[in-house]
Amino acid sequence: MEIFLMVLGGLGLFLFAVNNLSETLKELIGNKANKWLDLFTKNLLTSVITGTVATILLDSSSAVIIMTIVLVNAGALSFRQSLGIVMGANIGTTFSSQLIALDIGQYSPIPIFLGLVFSFISKNEKVSKTARVVLFFGILFFGLYTMERAVEPLKDHKQFLSWMEKLDSPLRGTLIGALVTLVIQSSSATVGMVITLAKKELINLPGAIAVMLGSELGTCSDTLMATIRSDRQAVKTGLFHLLFNIICIALGLAAFPYFNTFIEWVSNGAGMQQKIANAHMIFNIAGVVLFLPLIPFVEKLLNRFLPEKQKAAQQVESSATA
Template sequence: MSEIVLTLLGGLVLFLYAVTSLSDVIRSVTAKKPKKWLLRFTKNTFTAILTGTLITIILDSSSVVIIITIVLVNSGLLTFRQAMGIVMGANIGTTISSQIIALDVAQYSPVLLVIGMTLLLIMQKEHHKRYGQLFIYFGMLFFGLFIMENAIAPLKENPVFHEWMAAMDNPITGSITGAFITLIIQSSSATVGMAILLVKKGALTLVGGIAIMLGAELGTCSDTLLATIRGNRQGIKTGLFHLIFNFTSIVICLLLFLPFVYFVEWVSGAVPLERILANAHFLFNFLGVLVFVWFLPVFEKLLNKLIPEKVTSDLKEKIPELEE
């Protein structure tokens, strides 16, 4: 049992290291382009959502995109309304990693590692070597998944583990577990990835996997909330909007949990369970954006009222009525 747990932890650490390193390398390769794209293609809510989605797919991290957005909002380069659109788009973009994991590409990870190492050896310029690093980190990411997948297989026969996984069929218990795991490992992609692997191996039901996925969506808000510390009020509102958006979407989904599960199964058709879970991840975020986008003005007014801008001394002198 200890060997299985250590192997599982080893695969998880490798996956998390690859995710973090991959985001750093992609940002270094693209230089300041993500910031430029965010500033250029966010003129309205629709383009802000689309831009947030595309940049999250490129950077493979919704947290990175939202944190960059908070920085830009703090500096006054983006408005709070633009930031709300980017946040919603980032939630859609992060579901692409689930689709990739569900495609069972982990077994081909050595190919990516070989390509990456070859590029590192033959490339002379440092900038070109980063492309080799991209292949290596993608290979490490999928190899980490491959290790976890093989470590999970014997666990489903363990009665204690089986009982724990059975408890995930309760949507509330599963959501709390998913949120807690994400808070610890600081990666919703890893949490959802593990749920996909467990469902694939038959150790976790689809219902339990969807519940864990919902919790992961709440746990991922911790990164962005931390980014608002010492930020201005516009940045704080952006972080709070991310929390409110995710939390409200989760509550609605939990209230309509079984209809949502049936809807996902109907839309997915005859595909493996891990693909259905990946589809559930996408549909949850897409439908959340589709519903929320119509109420953005309401949430903007609400958060502006709860967290109003500070009135400066200069403004008070110009508007004496504010002193009263």
């Protein structure tokens, strides 16, 4: 029971930090983010780079994709411009995995203390918000550190180890990863928990990669919810995010044994947590590279599946006249 409560507390701190970090950074950046998105989305490649950078800055792929859907719905971005941003967001979210893989949780009280002090004593709003960003980063890593310390006794728990071994099944691990992400609404938290388990040698690479694949699917839920009562262009952006992740996951499952071997080779000598972070980054970058040639086809498919209402009406009128 104590382990469960500590893990729950650590997860709560992590989710609290992720949510507030994203909101504070959006306040700090302000409308500049919208201007940058519009300025640097002139072609597909710059859109991908913009989505990547924006996600690294906001530390949330969901926040970037939801903001993109809102801008598309408002007419500030076109559906085509949004495609690269969505794919770039998937790359940007792997940056947090690399940070989590670093064993810096024990130093998290330092940014918590500094962020708290400067947010209180500073009269400058910009400095105060920057201090809050530092504070939430500290809380984020403290939450992970709490979970890491909590799961340590599970090394000797036979039932838990037996259950973790079942994650080696790619399909089962993927479904569990999707379900966990659906519940906690954060793929970063899911991957963070997997890396935390890896630090304590409680999960192996195949199981970790399977859960990571599932987290990519689970994260689509909140972006799809953002399309409710939106226009068709915004709905197509949400559907593209879902379709992109499903295709990438399907390819990942099809090449699962080879991908595992490749990660072992690339990460030769690295710890398990670093292997998982590398797998997360390589998988998402490879997905974008492989998907880029398919963009024109997918765009036409979604345009045909969800045509503009005005065009549809014109087609009905022309057919009636004929």
